[in-house]
Amino acid sequence: MKNLLYRHETYVFLAIIIFVTVVSIINPAFFTLENFFDLLKSASLMGTFAIGMLFVLISGGIDISFTAIATVSGYTIAVLLLRIGDSLNIFLVFLIAALIGIALGMINALIIHNFKIPSIITTIATQNIFYGILTVITTGTWLYGFPKWFGDFATIRAFTFYTSEGVPYGLSIVSVIWIALILISWFILKYTVLGRGIYAMGGNTLSAQRAGFNLFGLTLFVYSWMGLMAGIGSVIQALLVQTVAPNSLVGKEMDVIAAVVLGGASMAGGSGSVLGMILGVTMISILGNGMTIMRVPAIWYNVVIGLVIIVSVGASAYRRKIFTRRKVITETTSAGGQSAA
Amino acid sequence: MAEPFIRMTQVSKHYAGVTALDNVDFELQEDEIHCLVGENGSGKSTLIKIISGTVDADPGSRMEIQGERIHSHKAIDAIDRGIQVIYQDLSLFPNLTVAENIALGEFVSEHRRLVSWKDLTKIAERAMARIDVDLELNAQVSEISIADQQLVAICRALTRDVRLIIMDEPTASLTRREIESLLSVVKDMKSKGIATLFVSHKLNEVFQIADRISVLRDGKMVDVFPSQEIDEEKLTHLMTGKKVEYQSFTMAPNGSKPILETRALSRESEYANINFKLFPGEILGITGLLGSGRTELALSLFGITRPDNGEIIFEGRPVKIRNIQDAMRLGIAYVPEDRLVQGLVNEQPVGDNLIITIIDLLVNRFKLLDRTKRKKNIEQWIDGLDIKVPSVSSPVRTLSGGNQQRIVLAKWISTNPKILILDGPTIGIDVAAKFAIHEIIRDLARQGIAIILISEEVPEVYNNCNRILVMRKGCIIKEFDTSQVSVDHIQEFVNGTY
Numbered sequence: 001m002k003n004l005l006y007r008h009e010t011y012v013f014l015a016i017i018i019f020v021t022v023v024s025i026i027n028p029a030f031f032t033l034e035n036f037f038d039l040l041k042s043a044s045l046m047g048t049f050a051i052g053m054l055f056v057l058i059s060g061g062i063d064i065s066f067t068a069i070a071t072v073s074g075y076t077i078a079v080l081l082l083r084i085g086d087s088l089n090i091f092l093v094f095l096i097a098a099l100i101g102i103a104l105g106m107i108n109a110l111i112i113h114n115f116k117i118p119s120i121i122t123t124i125a126t127q128n129i130f131y132g133i134l135t136v137i138t139t140g141t142w143l144y145g146f147p148k149w150f151g152d153f154a155t156i157r158a159f160t161f162y163t164s165e166g167v168p169y170g171l172s173i174v175s176v177i178w179i180a181l182i183l184i185s186w187f188i189l190k191y192t193v194l195g196r197g198i199y200a201m202g203g204n205t206l207s208a209q210r211a212g213f214n215l216f217g218l219t220l221f222v223y224s225w226m227g228l229m230a231g232i233g234s235v236i237q238a239l240l241v242q243t244v245a246p247n248s249l250v251g252k253e254m255d256v257i258a259a260v261v262l263g264g265a266s267m268a269g270g271s272g273s274v275l276g277m278i279l280g281v282t283m284i285s286i287l288g289n290g291m292t293i294m295r296v297p298a299i300w301y302n303v304v305i306g307l308v309i310i311v312s313v314g315a316s317a318y319r320r321k322i323f324t325r326r327k328v329i330t331e332t333t334s335a336g337g338q339s340a341a
Numbered sequence: 342m343a344e345p346f347i348r349m350t351q352v353s354k355h356y357a358g359v360t361a362l363d364n365v366d367f368e369l370q371e372d373e374i375h376c377l378v379g380e381n382g383s384g385k386s387t388l389i390k391i392i393s394g395t396v397d398a399d400p401g402s403r404m405e406i407q408g409e410r411i412h413s414h415k416a417i418d419a420i421d422r423g424i425q426v427i428y429q430d431l432s433l434f435p436n437l438t439v440a441e442n443i444a445l446g447e448f449v450s451e452h453r454r455l456v457s458w459k460d461l462t463k464i465a466e467r468a469m470a471r472i473d474v475d476l477e478l479n480a481q482v483s484e485i486s487i488a489d490q491q492l493v494a495i496c497r498a499l500t501r502d503v504r505l506i507i508m509d510e511p512t513a514s515l516t517r518r519e520i521e522s523l524l525s526v527v528k529d530m531k532s533k534g535i536a537t538l539f540v541s542h543k544l545n546e547v548f549q550i551a552d553r554i555s556v557l558r559d560g561k562m563v564d565v566f567p568s569q570e571i572d573e574e575k576l577t578h579l580m581t582g583k584k585v586e587y588q589s590f591t592m593a594p595n596g597s598k599p600i601l602e603t604r605a606l607s608r609e610s611e612y613a614n615i616n617f618k619l620f621p622g623e624i625l626g627i628t629g630l631l632g633s634g635r636t637e638l639a640l641s642l643f644g645i646t647r648p649d650n651g652e653i654i655f656e657g658r659p660v661k662i663r664n665i666q667d668a669m670r671l672g673i674a675y676v677p678e679d680r681l682v683q684g685l686v687n688e689q690p691v692g693d694n695l696i697i698t699i700i701d702l703l704v705n706r707f708k709l710l711d712r713t714k715r716k717k718n719i720e721q722w723i724d725g726l727d728i729k730v731p732s733v734s735s736p737v738r739t740l741s742g743g744n745q746q747r748i749v750l751a752k753w754i755s756t757n758p759k760i761l762i763l764d765g766p767t768i769g770i771d772v773a774a775k776f777a778i779h780e781i782i783r784d785l786a787r788q789g790i791a792i793i794l795i796s797e798e799v800p801e802v803y804n805n806c807n808r809i810l811v812m813r814k815g816c817i818i819k820e821f822d823t824s825q826v827s828v829d830h831i832q833e834f835v836n837g838t839y
Contacts, residue, residue, distance in 0.1 A: 015588070043536050110518055191455055191456050191458075192454060192455055193449060193453050193456055194443055196437070196441065196448075196453070196456055197445075197449070199434070199439065200436060202436065203434035203436035203437060204433065204434050207433060209395070209416065210393075210395065211445065212420055212449040212450050213449055271435035321714070
């Protein structure tokens, strides 16, 4: 119980419950299964990016370039879908996007590791380079009119319900993909030496090196993983809106970082959990959705997000401070007791 | 003699033109406790780093482990050959649990891919059983005490088939009692066939456990001795290359009026009912174990924390010290315990660190920084305290501990304090530099500054102070006049064995 109170996740969870209750009272349409699946579907894009960001933040780095990576891979598959769409299938599309994402992520890792340039600077630079080159080549043209099979895949549901008006809804394939990625990530972080190594590196890089971890390997994995998530995310985005616009993602990095930080990941590295990331993404998603349902003007969205982050992270940090102080005091008194014995 | 575990011949290391090690020969036997002593900058750390594979020696250096010539020696190779290092900073992962900290390295070196939490716990428990300690395995390391963290680091080293444990200044942040138990752990490991390379400044510890002692000075190996064949004086002489005469300081305070007095000063869970007087020109010692309230009291006198109850009387009138600015206005200066974290801006040049406390005075009539004044001031301090720096623009982190401490001192002395509080001023610096710092402190007392010297080392306060306050569990349990008692007597009070 004490442990539960100490965890950051608990506070985000409580905040979500409170928010959901309030919105549901104001508009009962919010708390329906239909809206739930809808939310889950639209959260999948940010959620996929957030998985990559979680790994990067735990390792002690940050990646600003993932939206540009996603844009490059999204645009590439869009062009391929339009040119040779009939000879492709969904697996090939995911594979191509994944490979592009991993390749660009590796570039980040190589620069960060070899030149010891802070990740934030490296990825700001590569974001500009990736996105800049794409803009030069594409001149910002939107792409749409993908093959029918690509549109059909997006409507697959794991199970289906019908509203009273007969409209089908259910767990979208997109959400299934996100959930699968979550499970894989959870396994990697919790049950592999690689995953614990990422925590170790984020907690104390020098110690990780001394313990025999291969820092280059870890860095390479983390940024490639972020790239992979960006690649997969770009396909999810294309599936969701059936359009690829070069400017639709770049600029949204902060929302993703905010969601992961809200979930308890530290910008200083070493901490963060899959559960927290899910809660952070949930919080940010329902804020948007809930505000729309409550008919709050969209221009207030950013203000509210900012406030939620400050209150949530602040409350948790404050609790931690109190906890640590109490801890120091009991330790001091018990140490004193021992020496008197 | 049997084949040594490690034999190093003609090992050198240069860093960007600086010679860290110069043709060093070194041998370590299979089951000995070997102490490595030397001043800061003598090359001890570099030698350790080469043995542990985190730094490559220069080409031409030769190293053999168990008779086998070593060519490529990376950290993981060292670990595979049974060499484990416990670094001064302990090198733990603050964000992971005790169990993970102990066992994770084992998983890495076994090239495991998956983490079995059951195995992890088992490995940690086995390591703890080897030295009979009991730690909460699921506690996060950032939340346990330093002494426990040290045990975690030792347990981690014991998870593998370890042949040699290297300990770099392991006792720097431990209390007396904890040091004793650490030393017994080291002896215990020896009986199990594990060699220890023990690096320490504290010569009394060295003599207590060493089989042999190697002395490094200026990157050269001066000599190696069995520990029975050498005494402390000679060892100090070899380390520093000069004879150190040491005399205790006894100086009566001038004036009968205290400059500072506290009445029933208390702060919840930190210290309680503190009454003492401080006179100008005296050095008042405060000693006690870690957590006895000595540092907490100092923090309140300097306005970093506020007492809950009681009075502080400064020059005869009651004052409130609400923050550091208040303290500085009264003329109180504080040199913190952890100079690296609290006292210096490590990446900034020496010069800027020196003048940071008085920077607001070094201005011209336009209130802009006056470069000439700045330069003059910096030079004055570097000369005055004999600080050895390559240049005033080199970053502070490049200096040795002793020189860093002088900079911290200079920084505060330059504010012309009436009261100077020194918290562990010689922690982690070597013998010669220690004496030099003491000389500076005494000189300041002679000039009439009232000094509070806080130290865990009873001999340090004993040799420098007129009066000593012993703190335990947040209270002053005894006041001593140093001319009346012996060091050992005070030590017993500190330990609580009296």
